[in-house]
Ligand SMILES: [Fe+2]
């Protein structure tokens with residue numbers, strides 16, 4: 001296989017696992033939080049679970065289409081330390097900051113793949129541009145939550 005395509009597949013696999021870990025983290029945090037102020041955050045996270053799972057499926061399809069193989073769960077290594085549910089279930093700021101960090105990570109990964117694809121694979125590039133736009137929107141929403149929830 002073309003080493004450039006192999007490199008793209010490897011980075012798509014990284015993105016795929018990031019999306020699936022985000023699904024786990026968002027499910028947990030969308031359920032664990034307590035309090036009136038938590039409701040909007042929980043709703044937003046629950047909606048993002050569906051979006052992130054869709055991203056993972058699109059990545060899996062693209063990996064297969066360009067000659068790769070989607071790895072099984074035993075290859076997965078957890079990375080999202082910032083999104084572990086906080087001990088204090090009313091600590092919204094900890095969760096919001098964790099989400100922003102995860103979305104930052106996703107944006108960086110998609111930007112990396114977009115650059116790798118330049119002149120090589122425009123369909124993967126197009127997919128990652130769409131996914132980057134989604135993650136930027138998620139991040140914008142949570143940055144807005146942070147502005148409100150960090151107000152003294
Ligand atoms: Fe995503």
Ligand SMILES: [Fe+2]
Nearest residue numbers: 103134135138
């Ligand atoms: Fe996202």
